[in-house]
Amino acid sequence: MAVGVYINFNGNCREAVEFYAQVFGTEKPQIMTFGDLPPDPGFELPEEAKNLVMHTQLNINGSNVMFSDLPPGMSFVAGNNISLYVLSENLDEINALFSKLKEGGTVGMELQETFWSKCYGFVTDKFGIGWQLNYESGQ
Numbered sequence: 001m002a003v004g005v006y007i008n009f010n011g012n013c014r015e016a017v018e019f020y021a022q023v024f025g026t027e028k029p030q031i032m033t034f035g036d037l038p039p040d041p042g043f044e045l046p047e048e049a050k051n052l053v054m055h056t057q058l059n060i061n062g063s064n065v066m067f068s069d070l071p072p073g074m075s076f077v078a079g080n081n082i083s084l085y086v087l088s089e090n091l092d093e094i095n096a097l098f099s100k101l102k103e104g105g106t107v108g109m110e111l112q113e114t115f116w117s118k119c120y121g122f123v124t125d126k127f128g129i130g131w132q133l134n135y136e137s138g139q
Helices: 013-024 091-101
Strands: 002-009 053-060 063-069 080-087 106-111 120-122 130-135
Touching: 002 013, 013 053, 013 063, 080 091, 091 106, 091 120, 091 130
Parallel strands: 002 063, 080 130
Antiparallel strands: 002 080, 053 063, 106 120, 120 130
16 A cells, blocks of 8 residues: 655646656656546536646655646635545555545545546545545556
């Protein structure tokens, strides 16, 4: 199981991650935009959001740090834009951690299948810390 940091930005993620890559001397990041996502008939993506960063990451001194812009409709609050993520190849572990973290907290997204994972969820614990739990099947 790995625990890392996930940082959200308000439309300037690409600029920030390119800056951090230069500062820390990492490889140029691969960037997935919201426009790269599979179409969702239930949600029309505004044209101005298509070039926003949906996901990218840098390996900084052996630690993976993940980044994205907030999707349209989500409010940005500086200081509350950092969450922790858990990657695990053990589905039971993901379910147990999610269940424990949501006690007294707020579920932002129930554990569910996404296009990138068989099981992903987001919860803010009772101390106000955001947690992204992601099952990695190794595929």
